[in-house]
Amino acid sequence: MSEFEPKIVAFVCNWCTYAGADLAGTSRTQYASNVRIVRFPCTGRIDFMLLMKAFENGADGVIVSGCHPNDCHYTSGNFHARRRWIVFRSILDLIGFDTDRITFSWVSAAEGKKWANLVDEVTDKIKAKGPFTDLDKLDGVQLKELYDEAITK
Amino acid sequence: MKLLQNKVAELFENGTINLMIGFKEALTKQPVPCFIEKASEIEQLIYTKDCKNNLSVYLHKPEVKQAGKIGILANIATLRALVQLTSENQFWDIEKTVLTVNDKEEVIVFSDMEEVEAYVQANFPEFSEEDLKLLDYLESLSREDRWKYWTEQFSACIKCYACRAVCPMCYCPQCTVECNQPQWIKTSAQTTGNLEWHIMRAMHLAGRCINCGECGRICPVGIPVHLLTVKMNQDLFKEFGTKSGFALKGDYALNSFKPDDKEGFIK
Amino acid sequence: MARIGVFICHCGENISATVDVAKVAEEAAKMPGVAYAMDYKYMCSDPGQTKIIEAIKEHKLTGIVVGACSPRMHEATFRKAAEKGGINPFLCEIANLREQVSWVHPRTEATTRKAIDIVRTIVNKVSKDTPLFPIKVPVTKTALVIGGGIAGIQAALDIANAGHQVIMVEKSPSIGGHMSQLSETFPTLDCSQCILTPRMVEVAQHPNITLHTFAEVESVSGFVGNFDVKVRLKARSVDMSKCTGCGTCWQKCPSKKIPDEFNAGLSYRTAIYSPFPQAVPNKPVIDRANCNYFQKGKCGICKKVCPAGAIDYEMEDEIIDIKVGAIVTATGFDIKHTDFFPEYGYGEFKDVIDGLQFERLASASGPTSGEIRRPSDGKIPEKIVFLACSGSRDKAKGIEYCSKICCMYTAKHAMLYKHKHHEGNAYVFYMDIRSAGKNYDEFVRRAIEEDDVHYIRGRVSRIYEKDGKLIVKGVDTLMNAEPVEIEADMVVLATAVVANPDAESVAQKMHISYDKHHFFAEAHPKLRPVETNTAGIMLAGACQTAKDIPDTVSQASAAASKIMGLFSSDEMTREPVVAVVNRCMPPLFTTCTGCLLCLEVCPYHAIEREEIKDRRTGEILKVAAKVNAGLCQGCGTCVAFCRNKSIDLQGFSNQQMLSEVVALLNKPF
Amino acid sequence: MEIKTITSANIPVFFNNLVKSGKVVVAPVLKKSGKVFFESVQSYDQVSTDYIQTAFSAKSVVFPEVEELFSYTKKEDGDFEFRNDMSNVPETVIWGLRPCDSSAFNYLTDFFLKENPDTYFKLRKERTTLISVSCAKADAACFCTSVGLNPGNVTGSDILLTAMGDSYYVEISTEKGKSVIDTALFTDSTEKSKEEFLAKVETKFSMDEIRERIQTAYDSAEWKHESMGCLGCGACAFSCPTCTCFDIQDEGSQESGKRLRCWDACGFGQFTRHASGHNPKSNQTARRRQRLMHKFKYSVENFGIVSCVGCGRCIRVCPAHLNIFENILNVTKA
Secondary structure: OOOOOOOEEEEEEOOOHHHHHHHHHHOOOOOOOOEEEEEEOOHHHOOHHHHHHHHHOOOOEEEEEEOOOOOOOOOOHHHHHHHHHHHHHHHHHHHOOOHHHEEEEEOOOOOHHHHHHHHHHHHHHHHHHOOOOOOOOOOOOOHHHHHHHHHHO | OHHHHHHHHHHHHOOOOOEEEEEEEOOOOOEEEEEEOOHHHHHHOEOOOOOOOOHHHHHHOHHHHOOOEEEEEOOHHHHHHHHHHHHOOOOOOOEEEEEEEOOOOOEEEOOOHHHHHHHHHHOOOOOOHHHHHHHHHHHHOOHHHHHHHHHHHHHHOOOOOHHHHOOOOOOOOOOHHHOEOOEOOOOOOOHHHHHHHHHHHHHHHOOOOOOOOHHHHHOOOOOOOHHHHHHHHHHHHHHHOOOOOOOOOOOOOOOOOOOOOOOOOEO | OOOEEEEEEOOOOOOOOOOOHHHHHHHHHHOOOEEEEEEEOOOOOHHHHHHHHHHHHHOOOOEEEEEEOOHHHHHHHHHHHHHHHOOOHHHEEEEEOHHHHHOOOOOOHHHHHHHHHHHHHHHHHHHHOOOOOOEEEEOOOEEEEEOOOHHHHHHHHHHHHOOOEEEEEOOOOOOOOHHHHOOEEOOOOEEHHHHHHHHHHHHHHOOOEEEEOOEEEEEEEEEOOEEEEEEEEOOOOEOOOOOOOOOHHHHHOOOOOEEOOOOOOOOEEOOEEOOOOOOOOOOOEEOHHHOHHHHHOOOOHHHHHOOOOOEOOOOOOEEEEEEEOEEEEOOOEEEOOHHHOHHHOOOOOOOEEEHHHHHHHHOOOOOOOOOOOOOOOOOOOOEEEEEEEEOOOEHHHOEOOOOOOHHHHHHHHHHHHHHHOOOOEEEEEEOOOOOOOOOHHHHHHHHHHOOOOEEEEOOEEEEEEEOOEEEEEEEEOOOOOEEEEEEEOEEEEEEOEEEOOOHHHHHHHHOOOEOOOOOEOOOEOOOEOOEOOOOOEEEOHHHOOOOOHHHHHHHHHHHHHHHHHHOOOOEEEEOOOOEEEOOOOOOOOOOOOOOOOHHHHOOOOOEEEEEEEOOOOOOEEEEEEEEOOOOOOOOOHHHHHOOOOOEEEOOOOHHHHHHHHHHHHOOOO | OEEEEEEHHHHHHHHHHHHHOOOEEEEEEEOOOOOEEEEEOOOHHHOOOOOOOOOOOOHHHOOOOEEEEEEEEEOOOOOEEEEOOOOOOOOEEEEEEOHHHHHHHHHHHHHHHOOOOOHHHHHHHHOEEEEEEOOOOOOOOOOHHHHOOOOOOOOOOOEEEEEEOOEEEEEEOOHHHHHHOOHHHOEEOOOOOOHHHOOOOOOOOOHHHHHHHHHHHHHOOHHHHHHOOOOOOOHHHHHOOOOOOEEEEEEEOOOEEEEEEEEOOOOOOOOOOOOOOOOOOOOHHHHHHHHHHHHHHHHHHHHOOOOOOOOOHHHHHOOOOOOHHHHHHHHOOO
């Protein structure tokens, strides 16, 4: 069996991290191809539900990245986002969701190298953790699965 | 009891209210919500320490709003809810008169929301010991065990949305779960969707939940859903110093920020 | 059903070297909703664009995806091509296959797979795209300048000279601001009033400028291009149209013991007064709080003596409504006063003064006609100690920032004193000398080297009075931290520059943000230093932060040119990437709960309260949020904030973003 | 009807034999929350015996919360493959349901099978055996006797067990019931009446009177007051043994997905909302009325039976403590 190739979705803002990823391209910095970028105008636009949907649809890891504090193109979108993430992480922690699979970062438009390193690090981390299956195991547990068990018994 | 009934009778008489939301004793002897529309029904009105329901949830109900001038008998959680809801610009379309019975069994009729605010701030309740104990226990578990605990709980959820119906803060005319363009959360009651629902509910109540605990109390399958929002409130106070249902023009943790908010996880 | 065209660019070999472009096009053709797919060497070239235009027509495409370089490069190009082909430009989206695929990964199957995934994601997004149309906003070509100091004057003149109408509102009876109080200006030592007053007169006489002095902005509503402003014209008690400015009234006024603001409290004025001889307009106002007639009901002398019959005690404040397209906020600054410093005597020692008071002492139009004399006894001081950084850069005093102008004016003060009293001694206590600027450092060197001002690096811990002298106890950190004690005749504190006391309320009226010191916040500290977060409102001068005159004037001109740009056409065109609150059938009207918590979230104050009313009865049926498209910049923070998804962002809608995520993960990576 | 006896000591043996026979046995289990739920059980030790009523009924065995009607996958050639495999629905025994609940199965069967039989329900019902246990205790919420049932009612059950001291009185009503009886454990019954071992349930109203008065109750002015406390949650409908509202949902993408039948509730504001936004049941008063009128009037018109079995679950679960029999009495007041 070939090595596990994790699916990593990156939610990034248009002005800093997307531009940073472009810079990694223009400077031909190579990094793992496991990442797929979804472009948002601002980290403030990133709905926590989208993170949940990414995991539900099969992502193994998620990166959320935007402008450094004080650098937001819209001045305060990233500050609002930061508070939202603090709260979101806390609820995930309480529920026991594997928050190690979400990496938050600030990557500026000048940090192409940082972007490449971030993707590589996250890819390695998720490779080591293995596929995300916590949610797959959940559905259909109710009576239906018990029936299946009964049949195979 | 007589004091309270007399006060309410007075309010009916002088035309201050034409509907009183309060408590009566049910056949089971427990206090249950009651709706008094006529002076003749006033004698069923009671108030005891066991009056736990958060009656403010009824102020969102069209049938109740129709009455126009509404009296509401409020315990401390309800008073907090009223403060929070006022800060969220609700109630612009009703006239309400708020009553409570304090520790000395005196009946207080508040003349405006500022008085309610002052009373709430002077009598601000602590988190319940029981909730804190359960949270401590959960936090002592490993991540995997917490996951197991909650996914087991959520697998029992039948999406009856009673937790939403009973919550005074859940007053959206159309909830996100009812939004199908796009469909954020699956309609079917399956664990992943249930989990998403409860996470979303907690996020939407973070900093707005007033800790009445109604959601946990009434869950027909017994999920302690209120713990999620209790935890949120605890964290928000710790991180940002905000309290929900505390001030009429308060800082809501998620629509404000400080440039130097601290976190330890953003690389 | 969508008919989407997919166009994969080779970018010469930039993409095709590592991505199997033919395979990407082949896979794209199979994607749901895709009616046509192709690949081509240079999609952005003229022939490439022509292929897109032709394909749109031939295949009746409803949307297109171009797999090419970053959208930051050619999105505009391809959207124009889409428009030429006859489809709404916002139904063209870019799949970034170069910067984020071919340039960062080797030629492998995984790289091609990634390219296909990205194309699928964008195809899915386009299938959820809706046509968007640029938002046109009419522009009222009149500017409001708030504040009549040098910043406001400069901005007003620039805009007026460009042919646009300007309304200037100044809260005091005359324009001129702090600059009119200054004696000489660094680094050239030319007389402040000599360079300023011609500008003041120009403002008053300019055909395009309407001047309202003794007036304040009451409220601002509306948005860029279309502000509605209420201005309160405070009652002057003097009819401006009759008054000739002869001065009889203030010569006869019996209330003569009112501290004179213009002279920084070093002299007195009357209750009816014009602030200074060169005031513009040079017509008096009655200071009602100090007027016998208004306070005690008797006197009325001014009315009796006025030859023009201009005195009107019955005059009331008047509120006028004006419509403007843009606003320059140039409300200036204040300084800390000597009473702020317990260690320097709480303002009790008459001969401990602040910098502005020294300016008045040194000014030819000041209370001493330019002779530097002690306020206490009028003697010429033999020894003056100047303290730079009084309050500034002092965390304990709550002022962490550098006030920027003090190093320069302290050098100037010392120099002015030395020029007038060659035998006098001037000492300057300083922390660092910050004299960056054209000819600035040379100026400070001149003070030290040519004018023999003694600079001591260290701070002063205490000042007290002894035998008519001021004992200044400090330390010289360059001399092994040795204590220094100077018996001075006068001490000048270069007190910190601070925001105006009413800055916060002004900012709230204008809906602009401010920092914790109440200085107004620029839209971006580096790239948009002149604009505020509220489109159409600019900043000029020290209301933003401490500034000297050249910086202030530069910024004022910059603000003016921003406004001239805005006024260069009758309509403003804005990208339709804005947030919208949904609407639906009654009785719901909108799913918005009207909690209005989003009002605080918006960095641009673009969300406002809306009352949905019954058209016949006017009864309020619903309260909801409403996004002002003129102000919205499209960040989407409100969208993620809204609990029940009642706000959506055009171009990055919930539908679009969620379908991107789902499409991305549909197939194995 | 066949009457037999089994000793109390043999009950666990009987139960465990059922499990061993390969059937899925669903029985009441006491959960940490203090509530009792039906769950698939492996051994009699897990079964709760000391309960008045389970929090939820056992209807989910034949009418699951979420029923997958079919699933689909897009094939390589672009065509779709549909799957609808019901063959793995196992033989199931529901153990320990109360007589009111088993009689509810009569209504469910009429509802799903009388016209246009529902194949999913039919198959599940065929493979389900009901072994009920009579009530020895009741609480203030119980009112089966008011709707024509009683704590020892046999209708609907395949087997009804009634505890009588150290033995159980066994009433076997059906062939299916007979087929699961382990003859060695059961002996022929000796006369004795089970009545004295049954709970006493007070009659709250006369069904005959209600049946008549409900005809004109639609216009009663009391509905508004009676429904004032209703918050529009679905707790009553979801816990009710006879509520059958459902909603069809498609979940999936253009590539693959499934069609599901999910429980719904007529008390939900969205239940009757049209695509246009118009809602014929625009307020909770109308929705509450619909629920009660359905139980006491409409189901009588359609199927000849009152579809409320008096289990009292909705009374116990209601966050606002609404009481169905009080409501009914008040809206039918003369």
